[in-house]
Amino acid sequence: MTYVTIDHVTKKYDNQVVLNDISLTLQKGEFATLLGQSGCGKSTLLRSIAGLEEVDVGNILVDQKNITNLSSRQREVGMVFQSYALFPNMTVFDNIAFGLKMKKEKNIKSKVQNMIEMVDLTGKEGSYPHQLSGGQQQRVALARALVMEPKVLLLDEPLSALDAKIRKNLQKELRRIQRELNITTVFVTHDQEEAMTMSDKIFIMNKGNIVQSGAPSDIYVSPVNTFVARFIGNYNVMNINDFNQLVCSTELKGQDVAIRPEVLQLVPADRGLPVQSENWKAKGMIKDISMTGNVLRYEVEVGGSIFHVDSLHHQGGMLDKGTSVQILIPKKDCIAL
Template sequence: MNADLVLENVTKRFGAMTAVDDLSVTVPQGSFFALLGASGCGKTTTLRMVAGLEELTDGTIRLGDKDITGLRAYRRPVNTVFQSYALFPHLNIEDNIAFGLRQRGVKDVAKKVAEMLDLVQLPGFAKRKPAQLSGGQQQRIALARALVNEPQVLLLDEPLGALDLKLRRQMQIELKRIQTEVGITFLHVTHDQEEAMWMADTVAVMNNGRIEQLGAPTDIYEYPSSPFVSNFLGQSNLFAAEVSGKDGDDVLLTAHGERFAAPVGRARSTDGRVWLGVRPEKVRLAVPGEEAPASHNQVRGVLTDTCYAGVSTEYLLRTPWGQEMSVFSANAAAGEPLSPGTEVVAHWYPPHSFVLDRPAGSGDDEVAQYSADPLGIAP
């Protein structure tokens, strides 16, 4: 039986403010689907509408052939796991997990609870109280309590946001394992780009109540559809450029007096004003005395800042036209990072470039809004 979750022309307004704007998306049955976006983009409101916790202003929500738009929350075949866990502190773990089953008069409660504790790898914890568990263990119990009711869709509202970095990564692995094992649809809301890319089969990047781009994480990362996506899912260097022609399968561009090339297949626009983009980890640095390959795109500059980040060193260089450019260099070889003030040539293989449309009215001064936190070290 088809049980895809389908949102069709879904809109939610709060007075004059539109939180979700005519959103249509299909979440395939059995997939791990992530809604990714900044605070206020509409992702949590979308989740709450699916859960039945918010009424739609307009549109429909279907689960397979069944319209669930008007169903009350407790009648929908969905369950939600929240960031706050929401465990009952006065009940032990067994009673927390079994709460929904007992409300519905389900038999064999002890057996089902034991199965859930095995699934979340916490056997033997049935008689403990939530206060005796770590944050990660409490989150697993919250997950078990939701899954024991066998929902068709599990909704995850920033479920790992309260965990520290190491525990969050462990729980990401666990969530993906559990989703694969139980095979039900997971709809995951997060603002954490790495979390979405790590776990989801499909990512929908939301902005201002709409889906800006939807696809597999690799497709969105390698071929973003807009400047917003290119710098929300990862980071990008974007240069205001003009298309000057074509050469075979390449688009030829000029930017600030320099010539560049990019594949036609990685260009959202092949005419007029564009953004030329490249990811920081695709760029290499040539120091004085080294020659950058003549076939590579090249930008000369001076290093202005260095950040040693363990697996890589992250550099900022200032271009001759005053723009800052990010370069991530893997720490695969011994030696000290380059020092600020070093003159370098940043270069990259042309097929690593991508080209985005640059509408009239957007100029060089707009680069700044697409290049926040260029070293990627903001919390």
């Protein structure tokens, strides 16, 4: 059942379109990510759902209720900001309890304690924000939003200020909590890896538009255009006609294609392999090599352009910089754009 609906929403600032006729739907319990570069409109869309920005055109529905003209307090939406926005003079317990006290809720102590346990802050109830690590502060901000039992949780780049190790741990914890509560969540990030790791569905935004949406695996395997291919991964994006050395089939001539670096294979140029019908082939030279974990990334210059080729370190050994090579390119993995 559709739980969140963004229906033809448009937002302008000084006649500049920030959200351009945006429509999307989310299911109950879905974790969706708005992914895009700075200034693409993703945070504005999140703030519009929260009621912190008014939309010029369109409607926003949550659980089949139109919340477009409701105040932020009436929307039953929780939001966690990048800056945490904790009260520095309040303890962990009081920060989390703040909204409940404002609403004069019952059983505040038990609700807060349950949330403290859920976000793994037991023993920190009496601590103040300055006594906590960045990751712990983020957990407090998350608990403060969740204790209000919102229908939708909004997360505006909440992990961007954390170091890599803490960030990865919190990604897992955030997903665990979200699944445990089955809460519909909208997450904003410009980090492709974070989006791919955490999301059920990704909406890629560019200049106020949603340019592609779908499951992470679908978007990664089947980008719809050059922007998505360049943004979502490390695709090689090129025009077939730019490569005189590329042996290719006529049906793709004149079109841009995207090729993932991990599907390419490097062999020394002097090996003299015949061109196989299922492969294209290009000759080049290794210009640079970098390593990420057990993955080697080669930069291979072909006719003045650079191909990125990824391979596992243990597969076939490491080729040296300056080596003349052939790149074998599987036709089945080339995506016409």
